[in-house]
Amino acid sequence: MRGVLLGTLGPEKPTLAGAVRALEVDGPVALITAGWQEYEGQVEELPEKLGRDIVPLDLYRRTERVFAEDAELRAEHRALQETLRTGQEYYRLRLARSLDAALDIARFARGSPLEADEARLSMSYMRAMDRDHLDRVQGLRRDFDERMQPLRRPAVARQRAEIARLLQGTRILAIAGGHVAVLLNRLRLFGISDLVEDKVLVAWGGGAMVTAERVLLFHEDPPQGEGISELLEPGLGFHTGILPLPGPRHRLKLQDRERVGWLARRHAPFKCIALDNGAHVSFDGPRWFADSEGSHWLREDGSVSEEWVS
Amino acid sequence: MTAELAIDALKRARPDGRAVDAFMHGRSFPIVEGPKVTFVYRGGAEAVYLKSWVYGLPNSQPLHCLPGTELWYLTLDVPPGSRIEYKFEVLQHGHSRWMEDPLNPHRASDPFGANSVAHGHGYELPEWAQPDPEALQGKLIEWNIESKAFGERRDLAIYLPARFRPTRRYPLLFVHDGRDYLRFASLKTVLDNLVHRLEIPGLVVALCNSPNRILEYADHERHARFVTEECIPDLESRLPLVGKPRGRCLMGASFGGVASLSTAFRYPGFYGRLLLQSGSFAFSDIGNQNKRGPAFEPVIAFMNRFRASSELVSERAFISCGMHESLIYENRSLIPMLQASGMELRYVEARDGHNWENWRDRLREGLSWLFPGPLLMVYE
Numbered sequence: 004m005r006g007v008l009l010g011t012l013g014p015e016k017p018t019l020a021g022a023v024r025a026l027e028v029d030g031p032v033a034l035i036t037a038g039w040q041e042y043e044g045q046v047e048e049l050p051e052k053l054g055r056d057i058v059p060l061d062l063y064r065r066t067e068r069v070f071a072e073d074a075e076l077r078a079e080h081r082a083l084q085e086t087l088r089t090g091q092e093y094y095r096l097r098l099a100r101s102l103d104a105a106l107d108i109a110r111f112a113r114g115s116p117l118e119a120d121e122a123r124l125s126m127s128y129m130r131a132m133d134r135d136h137l138d139r140v141q142g143l144r145r146d147f148d149e150r151m152q153p154l155r156r157p158a159v160a161r162q163r164a165e166i167a168r169l170l171q172g173t174r175i176l177a178i179a180g181g182h183v184a185v186l187l188n189r190l191r192l193f194g195i196s197d198l199v200e201d202k203v204l205v206a207w208g209g210g211a212m213v214t215a216e217r218v219l220l221f222h223e224d225p226p227q228g229e230g231i232s233e234l235l236e237p238g239l240g241f242h243t244g245i246l247p248l249p250g251p252r253h254r255l256k257l258q259d260r261e262r263v264g265w266l267a268r269r270h271a272p273f274k275c276i277a278l279d280n281g282a283h284v285s286f287d288g289p290r291w292f293a294d295s296e297g298s299h300w301l302r303e304d305g306s307v308s309e310e311w312v313s
Numbered sequence: 314m315t316a317e318l319a320i321d322a323l324k325r326a327r328p329d330g331r332a333v334d335a336f337m338h339g340r341s342f343p344i345v346e347g348p349k350v351t352f353v354y355r356g357g358a359e360a361v362y363l364k365s366w367v368y369g370l371p372n373s374q375p376l377h378c379l380p381g382t383e384l385w386y387l388t389l390d391v392p393p394g395s396r397i398e399y400k401f402e403v404l405q406h407g408h409s410r411w412m413e414d415p416l417n418p419h420r421a422s423d424p425f426g427a428n429s430v431a432h433g434h435g436y437e438l439p440e441w442a443q444p445d446p447e448a449l450q451g452k453l454i455e456w457n458i459e460s461k462a463f464g465e466r467r468d469l470a471i472y473l474p475a476r477f478r479p480t481r482r483y484p485l486l487f488v489h490d491g492r493d494y495l496r497f498a499s500l501k502t503v504l505d506n507l508v509h510r511l512e513i514p515g516l517v518v519a520l521c522n523s524p525n526r527i528l529e530y531a532d533h534e535r536h537a538r539f540v541t542e543e544c545i546p547d548l549e550s551r552l553p554l555v556g557k558p559r560g561r562c563l564m565g566a567s568f569g570g571v572a573s574l575s576t577a578f579r580y581p582g583f584y585g586r587l588l589l590q591s592g593s594f595a596f597s598d599i600g601n602q603n604k605r606g607p608a609f610e611p612v613i614a615f616m617n618r619f620r621a622s623s624e625l626v627s628e629r630a631f632i633s634c635g636m637h638e639s640l641i642y643e644n645r646s647l648i649p650m651l652q653a654s655g656m657e658l659r660y661v662e663a664r665d666g667h668n669w670e671n672w673r674d675r676l677r678e679g680l681s682w683l684f685p686g687p688l689l690m691v692y693e
Contacts, residue, residue: 226681
């Protein structure tokens, strides 16, 4: 696949249209705004921002319709969400306690022969927690799919056929941000990954995040707590090698080398790439290109670099 | 070795008027040098006093006159991050006059006027309390209720968050002294910013005012009935609100804190959230003795009753108080009691006083604790 990712959209309209134009692909854009939830249909500004006609796929609205028709699926889907939410809370709690321990140990061990080994162990435990969390989510989703066979259920299949028909008239798929769990749920429910074929991707904000191989949630300056990042679940894997971190202005402390290095090492070999408001990067298979200023590579040594493209 | 304070260097130079001019030129006042703050007044006077309201310090402290000049000064230890509100009292020709510091542009306003503000080393006006051009604006609408409790119409203002939609269910924050929170604590700006940053969810906020707050906020049965049996049902029937305890919060500062706590106490379990700032929670351990004046009599009677009860009045509360306030003792005393009742509690102290900017500066922590926003999940 090839495509372009953007940070959060700013008021500057030329950014998105320019990024789409640079793809050199004609025709209307299939548009997913399910992350906006009940605001999904408020897309009046997007044709101008994209510089193209749009074909809204209405995944949020379609999901509501599916759930209205298929009560069993709705109940089971809600139960799955509740389990995922609870698991996320437990994982978050475990991360927070482990980080406390890691910070204490780092302080106690400073200057001792154990310092480096303790740092390695702390990181290794965090990575193991991340891995276990992803495995569990994957397992829960697999069980759900095997048991409920959502794509074979008439209510889903009907909507999916319509989506497939709409996609046939487009060569570009645009995915807006918003609530990433809601967005990812809708993308999975209709099996969008298997419908995109050779589409070119344009994704921004949370849309850029869910199309990565894993979805990294982050906010290093929250009003409560330490601001430790966490994984949500595996993403759609439309692009490889990077974890997009849109909107770093309020969310990341890029001047804090310790935090930057910790985040980068924890998620290696993925490159953590912060995308400023309006910044865009493009990819063609595994190769990446920085199309504008404002993309920052968070490096394992704690530095931040603009030089990261492959 | 500690660097010499600017005022000490000046003293050592035995200055004349010109040297004082040079000293004053281009300098910010009061002079903040690490943990030392030097207050300066320049003018003819028989005496000059610093009037401040820092619990544990004298309310009035004399400034010293630099011999041969009209420069008055006083250096105090002020811990980092502090805010101190003050005035000067200047004695001239036998007459005393209170004034704001003419050399200091920082002012804090309240319903009674304004004070000068000294910022200790490291204090910064929170970024989230300043207008952010990227933040979408919520709107204020007028609302009125024919109150049977008070036998008259009462006016409220209602804040609706940006992108308000009737299809959503919003938590309700009911704010005492709402007009003052808007005017002196930048409440609307704070709400717009915190919602925009996803640190709190969109909230509907009811802003009430009382024509006689000293009476009505001091554990007044009619006020509690007005809020709980008139305002909340009216709002919940006409606006898309959560309508459950976890979606109802009472908030107030000073006597507004008493109004919030006493209303929740009269309707235990109805309000799931409380935000109490510098509550005037005066109590007595022996009898209902009162050193704070008649306005506090009903407060003390209420607090003594409240302290004797172990009832859980609300699920969760955020309480803040300034360390410079005399009320710090009462607020600290309240914490273990509330904890023992099973309430989930967050208590915060600040190096600040009984004023609106203190209350403004604690809003982010309080609101986001009571109503966490979706900031980890939403990326526009």
